[in-house]
Amino acid sequence: ELFVDFQKVFLAYNESEFAVEDISLQTRQGEFIAIVGPSGCGKSTFMKLATGLKAPTSGLVNIDGKPVTGPLKFVGMAFQAPTLLPWRTTLDNVLLPLEIVEPYRSNFKREHEQYVQRALKLLKTVGLEGYADKYPWQLSGGMQQRASICRALIHEPKMLLLDEPFGALDAFTREELWCVLRDLWTERKFNVILVTHDLREAAFLADTIYVMSKRPGRIVARKENPLAQPRE
Numbered sequence: 001e002l003f004v005d006f007q008k009v010f011l012a013y014n015e016s017e018f019a020v021e022d023i024s025l026q027t028r029q030g031e032f033i034a035i036v037g038p039s040g041c042g043k044s045t046f047m048k049l050a051t052g053l054k055a056p057t058s059g060l061v062n063i064d065g066k067p068v069t070g071p072l073k074f075v076g077m078a079f080q081a082p083t084l085l086p087w088r089t090t091l092d093n094v095l096l097p098l099e100i101v102e103p104y105r106s107n108f109k110r111e112h113e114q115y116v117q118r119a120l121k122l123l124k125t126v127g128l129e130g131y132a133d134k135y136p137w138q139l140s141g142g143m144q145q146r147a148s149i150c151r152a153l154i155h156e157p158k159m160l161l162l163d164e165p166f167g168a169l170d171a172f173t174r175e176e177l178w179c180v181l182r183d184l185w186t187e188r189k190f191n192v193i194l195v196t197h198d199l200r201e202a203a204f205l206a207d208t209i210y211v212m213s214k215r216p217g218r219i220v221a222r223k224e225n226p227l228a229q230p231r232e
C-alpha cells in the first residue's frame with residue numbers, strides 16, 4: 001500500500017557533507033505530498049532520489065513496492081521554467097513523452113490517433129482547447145505552464161513530480177492552476193510530490209506537508225493537512 005518509501009536515506013555529493021541526511025518518509029498510494037524548505041536544503045536531491053536519477057549513499061529507496069535501480073519511466077515532471085520546445089506546436093509538445101517512452105513499440109503509429117485524442121482531452125481540461133496548433137511563443141506564461149502539465153501527464157504516469165511549477169506566474173494565474181491541478185489529481189489519483197517555497201500552495205494542494213531544514217537537508221516536520229479534501 002506504500003508508494004514512496006524512503007528508509008534512512010543519506011546522499012553525499014562529496015566527502016565533506018551530506019546533501020540530504022537521514023530521510024525517512026512514506027506515502028500511501030495516490031497521496032499528494034508537498035516538500036517545503038529554503039533553497040539549497042536538498043529538495044531537488046530528494047526528487048532525484050525519488051526518480052532513480054541518483055542512488056543513495058546509504059539507506060533504501062522503494063517506489064511502488066520495488067527498490068529503485070535506475071531512472072523510472074512511470075514519472076511525469078514539470079518545472080518552474082517553461083521548457084516547451086519552440087519549434088513544436090502545443091499538441092506536439094504534449095505528445096513528446098510518448099515518443100520517448102514508446103518509440104520502440106510497434107504500435108505507436110497505429111495508436112497515434114488515440115494519443116492525439118488523449119492530448120486534446122487533457123488540453124481541454126486545462127482550458128487550452130483551441131491552442132493545440134499554436135507555438136509556445138503564441139502562448140502566455142500561464143498557458144505554457146498548463147501545456148507543461150499536460151505533457152507531464154500524457155503517458156499516464158503513476159507519479160507526478162512538480163518542482164516550483166507555478167513560481168514564475170502571477171498570483172491570479174497561480175491559484176487558477178492550483179484548481180486545475182487539484183481537479184486532475186482528484187480524477188486520476190496519481191501520486192504527487194510537489195516542491196515549493198509557497199506554504200499557501202502546499203496547504204491548498206497537499207495531503208501531507210514535509211518541512212526540510214537547511215544544510216544538511218533533513219525532514220524536521222511532518223504535518224497532515226487538516227484542509228485536505230476528503231477522499232473515498
Ligand code: ADP
Nearest residue numbers: 013014019038039040041042043044045046215
Ligand atoms: P534545493 O533543491 O533545495 O535548492 P539541492 O538538492 O539542489 O537543493 O541541493 C542541496 C545541496 O547539495 C546544496 O548544498 C547544493 O549545493 C548541493 N548540491 C546539489 N547538487 C550538487 C552536485 N551535483 N554536486 C555537488 N553538490 C551539489
Ligand code: ADP
Nearest residue numbers: 127137138139140141142143144169170173176
Ligand atoms: P497569464 O499567464 O498572462 O496570466 P493566462 O494563462 O491566465 O495568462 O491566460 C489568460 C487568458 O488570456 C487566456 O485564456 C487567453 O484567452 C488569453 N491570452 C493570453 N495570452 C494570449 C496569447 N498570447 N494569445 C492568445 N490569447 C492569449
